[in-house]
Amino acid sequence: MTPPRTSSPVLVGRGDELAALLGAVADQPAVALVEGEAGVGKSRLVRELLRRPEVTPLRVLTGFCQPLREPFPYGAVLDALRTVAGLLGRVPLSPVTGVLRPLLPEIADRLPDPPPRPEDPRHERHHLFRAVREVVAALGPVLLVVEDLHWADDGCRHLLRFLMADPPPDLTVLVTYRREDSPGGMPLGRAYRPPAGVTGVVVGLSPLDAAQVHDLAAAILDVDGVSAEFAARLHERTAGIPFVVEEVLRALRDPDWRLLDEVAVPALLRDAMAERLDRLTTTGRRIAQAAAVLGVPAEEELLAEVGAVEPDRARAALTHALRSGVLHEAADMRYGFRHILAQQAVYDTLTGPERQRLHLRASSALANVTPRPFIQLAEHSLKAGRHTEWLRNCEAAADRALEVGDPSTATRLYQRLLDEASPAPSDVDRLAVKLGLVARGGIDQHDPRATLERLLDDRRLSRSARGQVRMNLGFLLIRQFEGTVQARSHLEQAVTELADQPELAMRARAVLGQPFIGATPLHEHLGWMRVVDSYIESCENPEVRYSLLANELGSRLSIGDHSVVSELDRLPASSADVEIRRHLARANCNLADACALVGHFDLAHDFLDKGLRLTVGAGVPFTASTGQSTRIHLDWYSGNWGSLVARAGRLLDEYRELLPVASEISLVLGCLAVARGDWDEAERYLAESGVRSVENSITPVALGGFAPLARLWFERGDLTRACAEADLGLDLVRRKGVWAWTGELAPAAVDAYCAAGRLEDAVELVEELTAGVADRDAPLAHVALKVCRALVAMGRDDDAVFLLRDARRAADALGLAYYSATLSERIALCGLESGDASAVSALGEVADRFEALGAGRDAARCRHLVRGTGVAMPSRRGRRGYGNALSPREQDVARLLAQGRTNREIADVLFLSPRTVEQHVARVLRKLGVASRAELLA
CATH class of the missing domain: 3.40.50.300 (P-loop containing nucleotide triphosphate hydrolases)
Structure with a gap:
């Protein structure tokens, strides 16, 4: 054979x-x-x-x-x-591809000069991505x-x-x-x-079954077939993993079937590699062992140095290892193993002293590489038994990762040092503080919470460091679901433990002063805020001052404090100091969020653009993530809904574990679902906005969640549940004491109360809102107050239309597209009731506005009302023919079909007759090229 x-x-x-x-x-x-x-x-x-x-x-x-x-x-x-490089030049390249010149020197001469660096940080990475796409397209x-x-x-x-x-x-x-x-x-x-x-x-790809292992073994052994017993035994020993099958069979210079019964698979794999190593020269084995210890493909010179092979003999040794199939060329004249399992198998052939010696050599060799590969140095130091060097290199690797904007790697490495290194007390203090600092500013998937909680009980930790760890744990918890109550407890305790470090203690107080966390009454937050404000006045450290201002200004603006605008000049445009720049980025993003909450939407966009620019290169992904969620919320208010569902969905996938970001995005997605009539989806998203756990919520987001829930049940005809959701939201407002955040909740509550006959509750709410925003700079809440007064007047006061129009003017002034459309619908309904001949056409125009936004349910309701008047409206078919594309109505039907809705359920959502829905369904299936609902769902 x-x-x-x-x-x-x-x-x-x-x-x-x-x-x-x-x-x-x-x-x-x-x-x-x-x-x-x-x-x-x-x-x-x-x-x-x-x-x-x-x-x-x-x-x-x-x-x-x-x-x-x-x-x-x-x-x-x-x-x-x-x-x-040789493939470029035939097609003119876009100027944007010039951004790749410093990253790809090999093809730099084929690329245009780099374009000016964009001011908007969102465009910088986008330019690089576009450049790659342009090069690939060429x-x-x-x-x-x-x-x-x-x-x-x-x-x-x-x-x-x-x-x-x-x-x-x-x-x-x-x-x-x-x-x-x-x-x-x-x-x-x-x-x-x-x-x-x-x-x-x-x-x-799944492991091979026994029959496939039989065929693979026959092909490798170049025989017509192997025995069923051998194939079954080989499958059992290798679990059907093709690489292991190959490695086992390579050990069989003469196919001795009994070998399979005598040695377990891991040993066979090691033996196979050991046998192939034995066929190498001494220098060839050293090269292969060096490659196994290095763990990543390496150049010939590095392999020779780690393997202690003379340079003039290294080429022959490497060639022998390559021809024997032990090593292979990975890329760019770097050599390693075909598979990580092969690398591990060779590594396992080394004795303990041999491994230690080779890891020491690897450490020495890599110490001369520029830039120093600290992660690799750390691994080699650890395996060489050099504990102190491992700690130093691992910490340096974490610091480097943080410098280049990779907080995820930094967090993981700091966490590993604290979990595995058994550092000295001084090291524990330093590493614990570093871990907390990077964790609170990052969005790491490797949650360091357990490590920080364990450190609080570590007796090696000094009181001062424990206070910092507790503070940073509080900062971490405050952005986690079900963590805000515990976060406040930790922060309050940290204030005590940091008594001898007033600057740090003030940072904890500044977060405790942020009013939008949980159901804590506003007066408690104001107590913390007054202490922090007083400290800022005398603070001479700019880094500390801007850190505190980043919280204070946004906190005060978010509750409608008039005085904040006059203090904004306390923030410089930027700073050469990266730490100050991080605080300025956070300050501007916090101000943008606060402006969005109270209705200063133009200011919100300005602050957001400024804040996101400052995040570039500052290593603050959490700040950037909150800025992105604010952008999503602003797009909801302005009616920029074209791709909002897709954009919000992508952000939610990326930041699902971050409470401030995920809850706000879930709120927007829930609101959009209500406007479309997707009830189940709306309930699912709105449940994640904080409405079911207000103590652990971002308060204004949770309040925003009660509003669409009340509207949802109102639209479904369940006024009892609509009022119940409004009651829960208003209970939170009364406990919190911030009426500036009721811009959406108050109108939804008054609407539900009036429809349910709870007029006294509606009037009382208007009075409370009037008093609550009387001295507040909260444009959105003031628009809501106008709407609430108009809703109470509808059907009872001749001034209702005047009040509605006044509210609509205010909404238009703020750019509230959906708000304005709903008010226009109310005005048209009043016109219908009074016999205004123009009301029907006005209602049809409102339907078009809703449809343009993407509010399919609202558009359908308006058209249903128009049909109910019996007045013929101009045919919409004359406006546009859709051909084989789905019309907006058919898109609504298709979406509901994809959710498994019946014709009756679709008819209820879109205010259509079952017969009309049946016709729409037939057209949707035909245009999508599917034969049935089942095929569409598949």
């Missing part, structure tokens, strides 16, 4: 998966996701794909993500583009392959999501990954669905 091959000459058991990838390649633009555990054959499938003639016309660009990476955003994608038909995405940096994931969301027409993106090793189980950081017009395929 011939010696076994190093791998199967044919692809076994992956025919369907290969066909799916070929289909994606043939139908560009396309996105293909290949997932599976280590060794299951992802790379083998990709190699087979690249050999197929169907792929030949494509430019294949390949990037690899590596473990133990140093922070380098977009690394794998940029590596894939380094070799395309290459013609392209297959971009990124392997091992589970090791990718966040920037690389964001860039790939951008390409996948709107790929060039001639691009296929193919990524491989292990879901179990991906952050949060999602290789792209959040769920991905291909957009319309983009072919999408997910190929999941």
